[in-house]
Structures are given as C-alpha cells and as structure tokens.
Amino acid sequence: MAVNSKKVAVYVVAVFVLYVIITDPAKAADYVQIGFEGISDAAQAVGDFMTWIANGGDS
Numbered sequence: 001m002a003v004n005s006k007k008v009a010v011y012v013v014a015v016f017v018l019y020v021i022i023t024d025p026a027k028a029a030d031y032v033q034i035g036f037e038g039i040s041d042a043a044q045a046v047g048d049f050m051t052w053i054a055n056g057g058d059s
Contacts, residue, residue, distance in 0.1 A: 021028045052058075 020031070
C-alpha cells in the first residue's frame with residue numbers, strides 16, 4: 001500500500017508549524033503578521049488594478 005505523498009507533506013508542514021509555535025510563539029506571531037500584511041498588500045494591488053480598469057485604463 002503506497003503512502004500518499006501529499007498527506008505526508010501536509011503532516012510534515014503541520015508538525016513544523018506546531019514546533020515553531022511551541023518553541024517560539026513571538027516569532028510565530030511575527031510570521032502570521034507578515035503573512036497577513038502580504039495578503040493585504042496583494043488585495044490592495046488587485047483593487048488598484050480593478051479601479052484602473054474601471055476608469056478605462058487611463059494613466
């Protein structure tokens with residue numbers, strides 16, 4: 001019976017995340033903040049692009 005490599009990868013990532021959270025919660029919080037800032041910046045860029053398109057693509 002072959003082990004699904006995707007499941008193994010998910011388990012490895014989950015164990016790593018838990019390890020980071022347990023050993024250094026402050027650093028883990030910094031990583032989460034960085035991630036949310038990246039998502040926010042990406043959403044802002046998409047919104048700016050859509051506004052630009054709605055305005056006819058004028059500079």
